[in-house]
Amino acid sequence: MSEVRTLKVALLGCGNVGAQVARILIDDADALAARSGARLELSGIAVRTIDAPRDVELPRELFTTDADTLVKDADLVIELMGGIEPARSLILTAIQNGACVVTGNKALLAQDGPTLYEEADKAGVQLSYEAAVAGAIPILRPIRDSLSGDRITRVLGIVNGTTNFILDQMDTTGAQFSDALAEAQRLGYAEADPTADVEGHDAAAKAAILASLSFHTRFSLDDVYCEGITKVSAADIASAKEAGFVIKLLAIAEKIDSENGSGISVRVHPTLLPREHPLAAVRGAFNAVFIEAENAGELMFYGQGAGGTPTASAVLGDLVSAARRLVLGGPGRTETTTGHVPALAIDASNTSYYIGLDVADQAGVLARIAHIFAENGVSIEIMRQTIHRDSESNVESAELKIVTHRASEAALAATVEAVKGLDVINSVTSVLRVEGV
Amino acid sequence: MSEVRTLKVALLGCGNVGAQVARILIDDADALAARSGARLELSGIAVRTIDAPRDVELPRELFTTDADTLVKDADLVIELMGGIEPARSLILTAIQNGACVVTGNKALLAQDGPTLYEEADKAGVQLSYEAAVAGAIPILRPIRDSLSGDRITRVLGIVNGTTNFILDQMDTTGAQFSDALAEAQRLGYAEADPTADVEGHDAAAKAAILASLSFHTRFSLDDVYCEGITKVSAADIASAKEAGFVIKLLAIAEKIDSENGSGISVRVHPTLLPREHPLAAVRGAFNAVFIEAENAGELMFYGQGAGGTPTASAVLGDLVSAARRLVLGGPGRTETTTGHVPALAIDASNTSYYIGLDVADQAGVLARIAHIFAENGVSIEIMRQTIHRDSESNVESAELKIVTHRASEAALAATVEAVKGLDVINSVTSVLRVEGV
Incomplete structure (x- = not known):
């Protein structure tokens, strides 16, 4: 056999994911060498x-507190801090030294990805961040490569396992948000401080990354509208x-061409999905991303969205x-960003x-409400009225459920204001x- | 703007898929140039x-019957004949001339893929076949690239839309195979001669390709056990x-380590799946591939498996x-085949x-049957007996349904023989x- 090259791999961070990466690099060294064409030596x-x-x-001698020195001597740098x-x-030091970088740092990518991508392009190294x-x-690779000859029109993602677990619990057991959150915390699906998950911040960072790749334009966290699930009762x-x-927290990126503007809407919010939609079947802490593309049609990618080993x-x-x-050999081009869609x-x-x-519960109520919707240009798809009678007081009340056709957020807000x-x-x-209707 | 290079694209074949490829190459030329970094000129x-x-x-002047000359003058060759x-x-001519080749020809790949992959490796050109x-x-790209640091243990695929449509019809309406086939033919989901689909040959070719990529070893059609759906009543x-x-025609490739042998089992056959399995929800003519990997766990990829535009x-x-x-620049390495698993x-x-x-319907029947299973080393997971009484003859008969634990095909065959x-x-x-239990 010919001499096989060795590449030095520096690992930054040894939490949940990092520890598993280190383990696999050591345990599966032969298989990884066969796949890579080089031995991947965990240098620290x-x-x-x-x-x-x-x-x-893990071997104690691998650990160091001197990340800077470690990075400067590596061919490949994995950042999981x-x-x-x-x-x-x-990461910038690694790139400037010509190392390829693998990171799972969504917060950093969503906040300052453009700087990192540009530096990687300039240095001709690969910056990858599938995790x-x-x-x-x-x-990310299917979006960037497999769909590179197509036009993505919409991405809907269940990209946060904690909130999907909580909503799934609420849907299955009828629990309130606070009880479902407590259960998620007890089972280790939610952190002691669950803010980043339940307020949608984690999903928003992922939405920015998905939108950037799907629409070939660099979006940051500031471009993402974000609403969490704490108010979902x-x-x-x-009632849904x-x-x-079913109610899911979705990360959405979609192309919009309307009188209110043309561009990409990137947002995270609780969303109703018809129960027969493929995303509705994504249960527990699983993740899935549903993509609509002009030629490919509907695609879905499903699997484990978190956990050290996955x-x-x-x-x-x-x-x-x-x-x-x-x-x-060959270049490490990370992505194409030729679009500049707002x-x-x-x-x-x-x-x-x-x-x-x-x-x-009065005659004419439906008509008055329907009139307000029409005035504001919001078209009603389904209107359903249920009458309840309180057996003690004998007072009747009515519950009205309305599903609209697509309408602008502004028109809907005006309608709700007027209805109130x-x-x-x-x-x-x-x-x-x-979504999905 | 700097001068953009032009690459000549030769298209071989202009059927269902080819015609859409030509259309998109012409209509979306600017977007494709932006993604590629070169203008892709359809040369013929x-x-x-x-x-x-x-x-x-399509412009008449693009058409030619002289494929050979067209190929010799191309940078990129798309084979869809x-x-x-x-x-x-x-394809071999294209490779030898240094052109990259894109093909959707599963029959050719399953029969003679190894020759093509080797030639492409030698010439340093890319041979790709996602379609x-x-x-x-x-x-294919996720298996080859995204999972390259993992070990796939099993692949289960619904990879033939025609048979999935037929089985879905039978499941939904209770139709017999022949009626469901006729309906599929009427709707254009099945061809006039449906043999390649219903006998599983199409799925078998895809199984060989999936197995080759998943287990880094070159499998051909001869390695695939194949059983179609014509006998599914x-x-x-x-009863399922x-x-x-639910019954699905699955293409299966899995790693087996048992006393009967270690290696990869590649097979296509009608398979029962629990209704809650993610693949069970894949309806109509849709396709999906379910992958189990050591670290990633369960993944599923879902979308349209056929049709010109997709x-x-x-x-x-x-x-x-x-x-x-x-x-x-850079090499066109197509895959890693360092494994040589049988x-x-x-x-x-x-x-x-x-x-x-x-x-x-006699006392002791269950015990005698259970005994035979045990003797042959086949462990029973579920045994369910239903008694029917014919109201006219007043004769009772019993239906026995057995689901076994995992057993070898040989042990099962011996068991069934003995039970008979x-x-x-x-x-x-x-x-x-x-599968999936």
Whole structure:
């Protein structure tokens, strides 16, 4: 056999995912060498505290607190520290030294990706980040490469397992948000401080990355409208269920061409989906990304969106691809960003809506409400009224559920405002966006 | 703007898919140039008959019957003629001339892929064939690249839309195979001669390609055990349905390590899947590939498996990737085949089985049958007996449904043979393999 080249791999961070990456690099060294065409030698693991407890037992001599020196001597750098600094500076150092970089740092990419992509382009090295979106699911490479001859028109993603677990629990058991969150925390699906997940920030970072790749334009977190799931009530879920829908937190990026603007709407919010939609079947902590493209039609990618070992699979896929490139030569171009489509504000987005109203049970109420919708240019697709009679007080109340055709966020807001002003309206119980109808 | 290079694209074949590829190359020229970094100029379309009717109107001057000359002058060759010759010779000519080749020819790849891959490796050109398996679904690139740092243990694919449509019809309406086939033919989902689809030959070619990429070893059609759906009866489907299963024609490639042999079992056969399995929800003519990998866990890729426009999307994704490579330099390595795992005969495969028996309603029958299973080393997971009474004759008969744990095909065959010999057995009504339990 001919002499096989050795590539030095520096690992930054040794948490949940990092520890598994280190384990696989050691245990599967032969298979990885066969795939890469080079031996991938783990030259060191940079951590803050050398003796911190870890999921996997690893040789103590690999650990160092001197990330800078480690990076400067590496052919391939895996950044799994998370956070902005020092991750950002270390990645830039690696790139400037001609190393290929693999990262799973969605927060950094969503905030300052453009700088990193440009530096990687200039240096001719590969910057890959499959692990940053939807864990183990190969989604970024298919978007970037397999769909490069097509035009993506819409991306809908369940990209946060914590919120999907919570919503799934609420849907299955009828639990309130707070109880479902507590259950998720108990089972390790939610962190002690769940803010980043339940407020949609994690999904928003992933939405920015998905939108950038899908529409060949660099979007950052600032371009993403973000609404979490903390206000979704058990009543919302029950009412949606009755109407044949399930509520999911979706990361959405879609091309919009309307009088309110042309560009890309990038947003994260609780969304009603028909129960027969492929995304509706994505249960528990699983992730999935649904893509609509002009020629390919509908595609879906499904798998584990988090967890040390699954996410390590994505990191290692990127690592082997980068190593192949180093061995065989050739450029490390990361993406094509020839489009410069504007990001649209949430007002210009264009979806169907689900509106729940608690109304007086009087003749003519439906007509008055329908009139307000029409005046504001919002077309009603389904209107369903249910009468409840309180057996004690004998008072009747009516619940009205409306699903609209696609309308602009602005028109819908004006409609809801006007409806609220009607004397026959007791309350607006839910206003939720709908996709997949 | 700097001068943009032009790459000459030769298209061989102008059927269903070819015509859409030509249309998109012309209509989307600017977007494709932006993605590729080069203008992709359709230099000609080789066909047998220039004036044949086609789905798309295309400039007449592009057509030629001289494929050989067209290929010799091209940077990129798209082969969509199908069949073995002259496709094979033209691809070899293209490779020897240093052109990158994109093909959707699963029959050719399954029969003589190894020769083509080797020639492409030697010439340092890219040979890509995403369109050959599961139409628009990006599945080959994720297996080859994204999962290159992982170990795939099993692939289960619904890779033939015609048979999935027929089985779905039978499941939904209770139709017999022949009626469902006629309906598929009426709707254009099945060809006048449906042999290649319903006998599983098309799926078998795709299974060979999936197995080769997943297990880094070159498998051909000869390595694939193949059983079609023509013998699946309405009764089989109804009986499976009652037990909570759906019947799908699956292309399966899995790693087996057992006393009957170690290697890869590559096979196509009707398979029972639990209704809650992600593949069970793949309806109509859609395709999906379900992958189990050591680290990534379960992944599924879903989309349109056929049709001119969707398949053209996959062809163009390959074309743009090949063009990028030509523009930016670098090698065209097609795959890594460092493994040399043997293909196993069907006897060594190892699955669960579903067995339907029409038995006499006598005391002790269950015990005698269970004894035979035990003797042959086949462990029973579920055994369910249903008693029917014919109201006219007042004769009772019993139906016995058995789902086994994983067992070897050989042990199962011996068991069924022995069961048939029992005097209390009227008939063996179904023997079907089960996955996903």
